[in-house]
Amino acid sequence: MTRLLLTGGRIIDPASGRDAPGDLLIENGRIAAIGDAGEVGQAETALDCTGLLLAPGLIDLHVHLREAPFSGPGDDFAETIASGAAAAAAGGFTTVCAMPNTTPPLDSAEAVAWYVEQARQVNLARVLPVGCMTRGREGRVPANLAAMRDAGACAFSDDGADVADDAVFEQVLREAARIGMPVLCHCENAALAEGGVIHDSPLA
Ligand SMILES: [Zn+2]
Structure with a gap:
């Protein structure tokens, strides 16, 4: 049996409501005990x-x-699946949901499948792609949501x-509800927001 003892960290455990410093014992890759300092036993490695x-x-x-x-050189300078997944893992994030406003957008089953495969090869944090609501992210024609879910x-x-x-938005919402999938909305009315700025004031 391999044992690893983590001492002195602030243990936040929503399942038990604990939020306090303590020790945590891991046996064979699984949490075996959580307790106050010195309470959970010893291990070969601490x-x-x-x-x-x-x-x-x-x-x-x-x-x-x-x-x-299909993104050509120049599109990946901001972040790649590998660099993003590595940053997530380094920061304690085991799952990230990746937005589809890439170039080109993730608006088809083929694109989503490609993305899933890249994330699998990177094999760091779980990277879950979010598919577009509409084809080309243009807001005109609903994308094939069921195929992207699959x-x-x-x-x-x-x-x-x-x-x-x-009307397009309603079609998307009805189809998402039918196939049991969530929609994450970018809440901005472009016609109202165009050219708008927020003033530095108590109302901003
Ligand atoms: Zn965003």
Whole structure:
């Protein structure tokens, strides 16, 4: 049996309501005991976690990994699936949901499947692609949501843009409800927002 003792970290455990410093014992890769300092026994290996958080893996519902299928040189400078997943893991995030406003957008089952495969090869944090609500993220024609769900999309969004046409938006919402999938909305009315600025004031 391999044992690892993490000592002195702030243990945040939503399941038990604990939020206090303590020790955490891991046996064979699984949490075996949580308790106050010195309470959970000894291990061959001990790590001093003073000043660190010990918590379940964090989930970020909204990240941008700019890599996309068929994107040429120049599109990946901001972030790739590999660099984003590495950053997530380094920060304690075990799952991230990647927005589809890439170039080109993730608006098809093929693109989603490609994305899932890249994330699998990177094999760091779980990277769950969000598929577009509409084809080309243009707000005109609903994308094939069911096919993207089957390919591994975790939700749908036209992030960075709103679906201005209420009839199109209703079709998307009805189809998402039918197939049991969430929609993440970019809440902005472009017609109202155009040219708008927020003044530095108590109302901003
Ligand atoms: Zn965004």
